[in-house]
Amino acid sequence: MxxxxxxxxxxxxxxxxxxxxxxxxxxxxxxxxYPIGYKSAIVKYSNEYNLDPYLVASIINVESKYDKNAISSKEAKGLMQIAPQTGQWAGEVLGIENYNAEMLFDPEVNIRIGTWYLNNLFTEFNGDLDLVLAAYNAGSGNVSKWLDNEEYCRDGVTLSVIPFKETKDYLVKIQDNYKVYSSVYKEYIMNPTDKDSLYINLLHNIRRVLKELMRNI
Structure with a gap:
């Protein structure tokens, strides 16, 4: 027994x-x-520019994996991968004192400019999320051209075809990320503190070590 x-x-x-x-x-x-960080800035500027904070959190993850020092091949910088031209434009409009491109590595400045730019895109494209995300990835000029092209748009309002595969995939990635951030992280994001910055830094240090190990194998 x-x-x-x-x-x-x-x-x-x-x-x-x-x-x-x-x-x-x-x-x-x-x-x-699906890491998360810089919640106070995400919530603060999402509220200021009338955006969904879970959307902003998703964009940051897709754009930079929350690496504040990320730089793209086209010199887009920081968490939300702000292009130099966009950063300069925003710096002037927002009146950021002594603005320079290095400020884009500051999470507070980067998220402020990124959310401001998203707000502009929502205004330009009449609140159509797919068009906004396509413009954020491919540029508003390209999206406007696609809307004027019957091959990609039948009604002049909605894209039936996105000609750039990268942009098409980008929309899917944002949608997938949004499902996680708006459900799993719902209460966490809406409790805006930045106590998780240590975790974000640790996560990226681990990633860098792993990359170095892979290079030397």
Whole structure:
């Protein structure tokens, strides 16, 4: 009888250990693929520019994986990958004192400019989210040309075809990210503190170490 009880206890412990490992593993994957940081700036400027904070959080992840020092091949900088021309324009309109491109590596400045630019795109494209996201990725000039082209737009209002594969994929990535940030992180994002900045820095340091190890293998 005692042997059976011990065996049952052992199986129960193993079962719950496996469950805990699955949960921990899932959380590790989740926070690695969908990190979150700079919540106070995200909420602050999303409110200021009448944007969905979960959308902004999703864009940051797709654009830079929350790496404030990210630079693209086209010299777009920071969390929301602001192009130099856009940054200069925003710096003038917003009256950012002594603005220079290096300020785009400051999360507060970058998110402020990124949300301001998104707000402009929403105005330009009459609140159509797909057009806004396409413009954020491919440029508003390209989207306007597509809307005037019957090959891509039948009614002059909605794109039936997005000719750039990168832009088409970009919209899908944002949609996938939005599902996570608006559900899993719902309460977390709306509790705007930046205590997670240490976690973000640690995450990127781990990524850099792994990249170096891969290069040397």
């Amino acid at each position: 005692l042997f059976k009880i011990r065996k049952l206890i052992k199986k129960t412990i193993i079962f719950f250990t496996i469950i805990i490992l699955i949960i921990v593993g899932g959380l590790v994957v989740l926070t690695t693929k």
